[in-house]
Amino acid sequence: MNEQFDVIVVGGGPSGNAAAYTLAKGGLRVLQLERGEYPGSKNVQGAILYADALARIIPDFRDDAPLERHLIEQRVWILDDTSYVGSSYRSADFNKPPFNRYTIIRAQFDKWFSRKVQEAGALVICETTVTDLVRDGDRVVGVQTDRAGGSIYANAVILADGVNSQLAQRAGFRPEIAPREVALAVKEIHFLPEETIQSRFNVTGDEGVVIEMAGKITQGMVGTGFLYTNKESIAIGVGCLLSDFSRQKTTPYALLDHMKRHPAIAPLLAGGEMKEYTAHLIPEGGYHAIPQVFGEGWLMVGDAGMFVNGVHREGSNLAMTTGYLAAETLLELRAERKVFSARNLARYRAKLDGSFVMRDLRKYKNLPRIVEKNPQFFTAYPELMNKAAHTLISVDGIDKKAKERAVRKHFVSARSRLGLLGDIFKLWRAFE
Amino acid sequence: MHILVCIKQVPDSAQIRVHPVTNTIMRQGVPAIVNPYDLVALEEALRLKDRLGARVTVLSMGPPQAEAALRKALSFGADEAILLTDRAFAGADTLATSYALASAIRKIREDMPVDLIFAGKQTIDGDTAQVGPGIATRLNMQLLTYVSHIDNVDLERGEITVQRRAEGGVQVLCTRLPALLTVLEGINEMRFATMPDMFRAARHPLAIWDREAAGVTDLTKVGLKGSPTVVSRVFAPTPRMHRAEIIQTQSDQPDDLVATLLAKMFTKFPDLRAAVRPRCA
Amino acid sequence: MNQPTTSPKPAGRRKFELDPRFQSYKGVWVFMEQNHGEIHPVSFELLGEGRKLADQLGVELAGIVVAGCDADADRFCAEAFFHGADLCYSLTHAALTHYRNQPYTQVLTDLVNRHQPEILLLGATTMGRDLAGSVATTLQTGLTADCTGLAIDLDNRSLAATRPTFGGSLLCTIVTLNYRPQMATVRPRVMSSPVRDTSRSGRILAEHPVLAETDIITKLLEFLPDDRRNETHLPFADIIVAGGRGLKRPDNFRLVWDLADALGAEVGATRPVVQAGWVTADRQIGQSGKTVRPKLYIAAGISGAVQHRVGMEGADVIIAINPDPDAPIFDFATYGIVANAMQILPALTAAFRQHTAAMKKAV
């Protein structure tokens, strides 16, 4: 006997869950397949949840979702070997509910989301890997799994299987990702007692802090580091372009280890116990890297479709939104009694284009190329900025005017005057 | 034949961490798994089912999340699953656990007599190996623990013959059904469920029993109230001694290090000199 | 559900009034496990521990001998006296020749009900665990498994039994307040054996329980003794050389065997090594393996995880070889060499060979 569904969702991450939930709520017969032991089982990753995208799908998620801390302060640090210059933004406004950003632990969050999906009526089967798509000519009609006992059929298949999307590659929907379009991120979770976190980061209750980091911690590679506070743990990580890692022959682990020893970072982690080490890819290609995301009987959502905003480190919200829009497309077509053909599914792309997902990605479309071509953002500048700060702040009998002159000289000698102007212009163009 | 398998959902203790300073258990993200020894028991039951035909019922007492453990058992081929869950059962030690499970098993028997009960050798959280014997005793069943092989099940005569691991050897024991078996690890390897099994497991309705359904009337016998043992203190192991004396030499060459070590050791622990007796080739 | 909670009520601290039904329960009992005419060493270890408990309580220590008719029960009793018992209950019957749950449970519960001990200790062996579970359930009392420490809380004369919990990362102390007897099992080699004192003697209370073989449902068809030649003597070895995952490759494990040969030692291993199939499972040391108490324990390529540590920290001297100076094993080893085991092991082998050659010459 062959199983037949309206839609099969491959993957139980934020994008797959958003899609499966929306579809099941809309009354479709949904099967979701996840290869992990349970959704989220592959990682303990601490991450940031942007409430907006989720609220659109599950408005009352705050009632029972496992949220760690709501963020009230964002720090940005530019580090050299021994120091950092930075800014921070902390606001009492962030303490007014409903909160906008939370730290979460993916293993718990994904599990919660999956329970919602099941309650909505989707059939969720874990520990099952989709090995291939079943096709009838051009049309995707189902999936094949690693378990004996036949194929499973559906009118549409949503590929929500994450950045590697073996399925999309095998099916020829997407080329293999170029090493410069993907960052390799490593992350660790360090346990610390709640009180320690509160006192170290100057927060109370469930307030949390994020530190975004750039500079010499990436040893000249294009990338950033981050630190998030969870309830009883700290997530710390660093990610750089895969192409840079292979060029520099640095291992991500060594990079993170080095970063943890930075005099500004080490005290924040002191006394903690490392719980989990994970490595994961993040699509960084931006707008230009997005492949064709729909076809005959199939749709691509989340990381599989390269929907990540590397500049703002947004991924899960894009994943949820794309999953939601894909589901909405299918529900609309079903209501209009239309088939899930490529021509009809083009509505998904239109929805994407009209949403913040594509608007944001378009906005930064040139950034990946600019930073790739201008490594000075990650090498020379951090050092210069730290030196500048040091020079200006040290009280050593030298007058301030002279100090400013010295700083200017440092900058100019490190990057010619033209280069400096050019850099500023490039950055402005990228962010504008 | 009706075979019952008792399974427990446990935290994956390999992933439990104790905070070095506060000594608190850090449960964040620690996944729950089916007690590995119970899977060995389940597989043994399923093999009997394959060979002789049987209905296999899995029974678990635990919080509602333990459903996942039962579904897993269903996917491997169990026919029915019963989750025993009630606030009154919380905080049970082994005596109270075996009381609740035995009550439920009496109810299950009303529906269809039970010929064999399987339990795991022990759990990886409680780690007591007491619940199996407890159930057998309460149900007045024959108990065969540490079974390393099931030689024969003779349904006509209502007998089972097994090999049981004992000190210094293996006992070959024959007993009358119904009996309760706990099996040793490593005697089988769990099967890989098929896709249709996965569908069946995902859709199969679970029986969720509270204390009434389980026939528990005496609330002083279950949960915290029914537990004679009380945890009075939880603490971290204290270091046996102070830190090791690290052997260092000028050269740090292996031969020098070893020579220094032996000299120090034989001085401080002269008894060891004579303890060394090489095996003759 | 039977795991201890993180923030337990300090029940052990509370003073309380023992149920009048149990006021008459007095004395510490140790079940003397015997197999084929041999007493299991864990019974002596328990007598040593039981002696201390009995002295604190000011009561007698009794050994419980259960055996077949033709067994030399008096010799078993004598051994119990040599190891600290004041008296022995000696229960003999043909049906008790081999261990079977039903008759053993029956005679032991019956004996407890008649003579009412306050504490009953058994070894955490395949026999002890099987029997203890059934006896405790029949008696409706508390049983604490696999204890690593036993003490008396003098406030209320109760047994405070300490055991590992949460996969060995923590210890917990468990009390059985208002039930008697208080039962516990203890793993072999966790306690040290008392010195055998042949001048000691005691009273034997012999009983011949009423049992009918026809009432006993389980029959022993055969006993297949283990091949003794392949048996490891880890628990009683004086010297153990153990290897861990740090040895990297199965062929490097040969260095451990070489050193063991030079020392006349047994070979042990950590769980990952066993799981990788480098050595057989009976050589695993630790929480889910064997507990050992050698005079000398050499740990090569072992990190010293708590699950391993609980099985070997009873060693008199521990030498650890590990290139990671922060490896936890250095927190409790006696000597540490911060270096590559592949270089140190051969050097040790050579050095010990030289040492024994020198010793021989000296004789």
Ligand SMILES: Cc1cc2nc3c(=O)[nH]c(=O)nc-3n(C[C@H](O)[C@H](O)[C@H](O)COP(=O)(O)OP(=O)(O)OC[C@H]3O[C@@H](n4cnc5c(N)ncnc54)[C@H](O)[C@@H]3O)c2cc1C
């Ligand atoms: C270190 C790091 C930090 C990040 N921090 C943030 C952050 O703070 N905030 C944020 O918004 N985003 C963050 N992101 C990005 C975010 O995690 C991703 O964008 C998001 O998880 C994408 O969701 P997804 O559902 O598309 O893919 P995934 O979460 O990768 O889910 C894919 C799922 O599919 C399953 N799967 C894969 N192949 C198969 C198959 N063949 N069969 C069955 N199942 C399959 C996988 O097991 C997995 O569960 C971060 C990413 C990394 C790596």
Ligand SMILES: Cc1cc2nc3c(=O)[nH]c(=O)nc-3n(C[C@H](O)[C@H](O)[C@H](O)COP(=O)(O)OP(=O)(O)OC[C@H]3O[C@@H](n4cnc5c(N)ncnc54)[C@H](O)[C@@H]3O)c2cc1C
């Ligand atoms: C419920 C449970 C029960 C368990 N029971 C047991 C048990 O009974 N017994 C047991 O052992 N474990 C047990 N474990 C596993 C235990 O937690 C550890 O994982 C295990 O003891 C680690 O073994 P290891 O030291 O060989 O390996 P690792 O922890 O991987 O350590 C290897 C060490 O080798 C060192 N090393 C690397 N290179 C070299 C070199 N060239 N020379 C020398 N050293 C080197 C490394 O620095 C490291 O410290 C159990 C775990 C659980 C959860």
Ligand SMILES: Nc1ncnc2c1ncn2[C@@H]1O[C@H](COP(=O)(O)O)[C@@H](O)[C@H]1O
């Ligand atoms: N809550 C429970 N529900 C079902 N079976 C259990 C439960 N607790 C223990 N068991 C069974 O009893 C065996 C021994 O458990 P333990 O005495 O905790 O080591 C387990 O392997 C299970 O088969």
